[in-house]
Amino acid sequence: MDYLLPNGDKLSLxxxxxxxxxxxxxGPGLARAAxxxxxxxxxLDLARTLPTGGEGRIEIITEKSGEEALELIRHDAAHVFAxxxxxxxxxxxxxxxxxxxxxxxxxxxLPEGVTINEDDFPTIEARMRAHIDADEPFVREDxxxxxxxxxxxxxxxxYKVELIQDLVANAPADAPVETVSLYTNGEFVDLCRGPxxxxxxxxxxxxxxxxxxxxxxxxxxxxxxxxxxxxxxFSKQELDEHLERxxxxxxxxxxxxxPLLGMFAxxxxxxxxxxxxxxxxxxxxxxxxxxxxxxxxxxxVEAKTPQVYxxxxxxxxxxxxxxxxxxxxxxxxERQMALKPMNCPGHCQLYSLxxxxxxxxxxxxxxxxxxxxxxxxxxxxxxxxxxxxxxDDSHIYCTEDQIQEEVAGVLQFAFDTxxxxxxxxxxxxxxRPEQRIGSDELWDKSEAALQRALESLGLEYDLNExxxxxxxxxxxxxxxxxxxxxxxxxxxxxxxxxxxRFGLTYTGADNVEHRPVMIHRALMGSYERFIGILxxxxxxxxxxxxxxxxxxxxxxxxxxxAYGAGIRDQLLAANIRVELDDRTESVGRKIRDAxxxxxxxxxxxxxxxxxxxxxxxxxxxxxxxGAVTAEAFVARISGLIERRAxxx
RNA sequence: GCCGGCUUAGCUCAGUGGUAGAGCAGCGGUUUUGUAAACCGUUGGUCGGGGGUUCAAGUCCCUCAGCCGGCACCA
Numbered sequence: 001m002d003y004l005l006p007n008g009d010k011l012s013l014x015x016x017x018x019x020x021x022x023x024x025x026x027g028p029g030l031a032r033a034a035x036x037x038x039x040x041x042x043x044l045d046l047a048r049t050l051p052t053g054g055e056g057r058i059e060i061i062t063e064k065s066g067e068e069a070l071e072l073i074r075h076d077a078a079h080v081f082a083x084x085x086x087x088x089x090x091x092x093x094x095x096x097x098x099x100x101x102x103x104x105x106x107x108x109x110l111p112e113g114v115t116i117n118e119d120d121f122p123t124i125e126a127r128m129r130a131h132i133d134a135d136e137p138f139v140r141e142d143x144x145x146x147x148x149x150x151x152x153x154x155x156x157x158x159y160k161v162e163l164i165q166d167l168v169a170n171a172p173a174d175a176p177v178e179t180v181s182l183y184t185n186g187e188f189v190d191l192c193r194g195p196x197x198x199x200x201x202x203x204x205x206x207x208x209x210x211x212x213x214x215x216x217x218x219x220x221x222x223x224x225x226x227x228x229x230x231x232x233x234f235s236k237q238e239l240d241e242h243l244e245r246x247x248x249x250x251x252x253x254x255x256x257x258x259p260l261l262g263m264f265a266x267x268x269x270x271x272x273x274x275x276x277x278x279x280x281x282x283x284x285x286x287x288x289x290x291x292x293x294x295x296x297x298x299x300x301v302e303a304k305t306p307q308v309y310x311x312x313x314x315x316x317x318x319x320x321x322x323x324x325x326x327x328x329x330x331x332x333x334e335r336q337m338a339l340k341p342m343n344c345p346g347h348c349q350l351y352s353l354x355x356x357x358x359x360x361x362x363x364x365x366x367x368x369x370x371x372x373x374x375x376x377x378x379x380x381x382x383x384x385x386x387x388x389x390x391x392d393d394s395h396i397y398c399t400e401d402q403i404q405e406e407v408a409g410v411l412q413f414a415f416d417t418x419x420x421x422x423x424x425x426x427x428x429x430x431x432r433p434e435q436r437i438g439s440d441e442l443w444d445k446s447e448a449a450l451q452r453a454l455e456s457l458g459l460e461y462d463l464n465e466x467x468x469x470x471x472x473x474x475x476x477x478x479x480x481x482x483x484x485x486x487x488x489x490x491x492x493x494x495x496x497x498x499x500x501r502f503g504l505t506y507t508g509a510d511n512v513e514h515r516p517v518m519i520h521r522a523l524m525g526s527y528e529r530f531i532g533i534l535x536x537x538x539x540x541x542x543x544x545x546x547x548x549x550x551x552x553x554x555x556x557x558x559x560x561x562a563y564g565a566g567i568r569d570q571l572l573a574a575n576i577r578v579e580l581d582d583r584t585e586s587v588g589r590k591i592r593d594a595x596x597x598x599x600x601x602x603x604x605x606x607x608x609x610x611x612x613x614x615x616x617x618x619x620x621x622x623x624x625x626g627a628v629t630a631e632a633f634v635a636r637i638s639g640l641i642e643r644r645a646x647x648x
Numbered sequence: 649g650c651c652g653g654c655u656u657a658g659c660u661c662a663g664u665g666g667u668a669g670a671g672c673a674g675c676g677g678u679u680u681u682g683u684a685a686a687c688c689g690u691u692g693g694u695c696g697g698g699g700g701u702u703c704a705a706g707u708c709c710c711u712c713a714g715c716c717g718g719c720a721c722c723a
Contacts (some may be wrong), residue, residue: 044723075706086714101689105718108693115651115652116652117652117653118652185680209717210652210718211651211652211653212717212718212719213649213650213651213652213718213719214650214651214718214719215650215651215719215720218719218720219718219720220649220650220721221720224650224651224719224720225651225719226652227652227719228715229650229711237692238655254717255715259659266714266715267714268696268713268715270716271713271714271715318708318723319723322723326721326722326723342723373722373723375722376649376720376721376722377649377713377714378649378650378651378718379649379720379722380715382714395713398659422715447649466649469723470723471670488722521681555682555683556680556681556682557680557682558681559680560680577667584678584680585677585681585685585686586679586680586681586685586686587681587682587683588681588682588683588684588685589681589684589685589686590683591682591683591684591685592684592685593684593685594684595683595684596684602683604683605683606681606682608682616682616683618683623683623684625713
């Protein structure tokens with residue numbers, strides 16, 4: 001059969017040829033370098049017979065193939081890890097061990113009373129190293145289901161038994177599962193779909209990284225297994241670089257930067273709630289001001305609603321049933337009250353307190369509302385997951401005909417917002433879940449409206465089928481933190497349900513009462529989370545308009561303090577966040593301290609500046625940029641702040 | 649909430665079951681400084697809280713809390 005190579009060349013191979021044969025036919029160097037072969041987009045072991053039929057496009061996977069190649073040896077490393085664990089901890093039950101982004105993990109059920117921690121890694125790694133040095137081939141074997149079941153029952157590997165049983169049970173009727181594939185390396189046999197590299201020796205560098213708990217099958221009602229994370233590379237150097245990258249990323253952790261910049265801190269007396277120092281509060285308020293200004297330009301109107309509500313409101317909204325575990329509830333004068341975890345019920349109440357005409361719609365209510373959510377202790381994470389936060393929250397009440405335009409407006413607004421920060425965000429469209437309310441026709445219409453809005457703006461998005469809210473589909477905006485963890489920022493959700501529950505109406509042109517549709521939207525999400533993400537994105541070097549401290553005046557000697565104070569006052573008068581460093585310290589010291597605080601502008605003033613009415617401007621990281629008059633500097637920084645410039 | 653780890657001065661961290669330490673910060677003094685750390689001195693601790701073992705606990709055990717890494721959760 002003729003196969004097609006990536007460069008367009010044809011490769012003729014006899015019937016029954018394997019991937020290894022293909023690589024050898026191309027050249028001996030490639031034969032040595034080959035890890036696996038990709039046929040029509042499917043990666044296979046080199047030892048497997050090449051499929052006939054199909055287009056026959058083949059590509060040899062080598063170390064140079066990037067992620068696909070790394071995935072192979074990381075998966076290999078997971079097997080070697082399990083192999084080592086079975087030897088070191090008799091009675092351990094193994095479950096699954098896939099490659100993941102940047103590494104692999106393996107979930108194990110350790111024998112009763114046995115735990116492992118990072119101190120055990122050197123021993124385990126040494127055992128893994130021995131298996132890698134032994135150059136054990138990975139051998140695939142397809143065996144009948146009954147054989148595999150017998151094998152794992154005999155070994156007491158109940159998780160493997162369950163996996164096989166589920167494979168059989170979940171197979172489609174027209175393609176029943178009769179065999180499963182086992183991969184053997186050394187004495188170790190693992191139920192595995194593959195593919196794998198030819199031998200363990202292809203793992204050139206690896207490291208176990210952390211141990212964690214993980215529920216079997218991701219189900220919190222099932223047993224918690226022990227998960228070990230690790231990674232593997234084709235060279236020690238790449239591994240070291242990877243570990244250094246992780247180390248450097250920690251420098252951008254907002255939990256480190258926030259206190260360093262004097263922005264916020266946390267205290268045991270209120271876990272999951274930030275204490276905002278004045279400089280952090282200034283940053284927070286800049287963002288609120290931004291959403292207020294941008295909203296006003298786009299027809300949003302600001303409202304204020306209460307913090308604490310009678311349980312009847314939460315019963316009406318449905319939170320009392322579905323969300324009670326996540327609310328702070330209190331009681332007084334024999335009434336049950338709860339702090340609001342969301343703004344929408346309050347906004348619906350506000351809507352219902354006045355009559356509405358179709359002429360009022362769309363009504364775009366905005367409130368930077370303070371929320372409290374009783375988040376489980378294990379979920380808290382700096383500013384990114386808190387119990388107390390404020391959302392740039394809006395609820396748009398509109399007619400069905402207005403949905404399309406309103407959603408497009410929200411997305412454009414989101415786009416405009418994120419562009420200001422240079423953030424590269426991901427949009428995700430989540431469609432109808434299995435458990436839902438409303439007719440399919442309504443869902444068709446809602447999903448189409450969201451999709452059209454995304455496409456009309458040319459936004460790329462991922463589709464999350466079945467992940468919508470029970471009352472409507474949604475578009476979420478995601479971004480990753482310094483360590484690559486994904487967080488949801490903004491959201492735009494269509495909701496036919498809550499207006500119904502609250503009996504909201506408007507009088508149409510036909511003088512008949514109609515039900516408005518509601519769009520929940522938040523763009524930054526919570527200001528807390530947004531600030532956390534911004535800090536990590538900018539590594540603490542926020543744009544001037546957002547910087548907690550925008551400029552600092554550094555007198556060279558004490559005799560310049562009075563002049564410096566004058567400069568500071570001039571900047572204060574122009575609404576610039578500025579300090580005077582009049583400590584009895586050398587300029588070098590003052591500059592170093594200001595650099596560490598990442599202050600965008602340092603204004604050095606000495607004899608020369610004092611005589612000419614100037615300031616010596618030093619920019620964070622760029623260094624001395626020369627002297628200008630104080631007025632010229634104020635004009636420059638004010639301009640940067642006013643137009644919210646991303647860069648100096 | 650669950651699994652594992654961690655918690656010593658404001659911060660970063662040392663500290664064999666036997667007298668709690670260093671650097672930085674802070675404070676006091678000297679120096680008056682020209683673009684990333686002047687010099688000298690000095691304050692500062694219920695060793696996260698509580699309980700236990702022991703002649704003796706920062707160190708060992710139990711427990712609670714917070715934090716870190718994951719898992720589940722994120723309406």
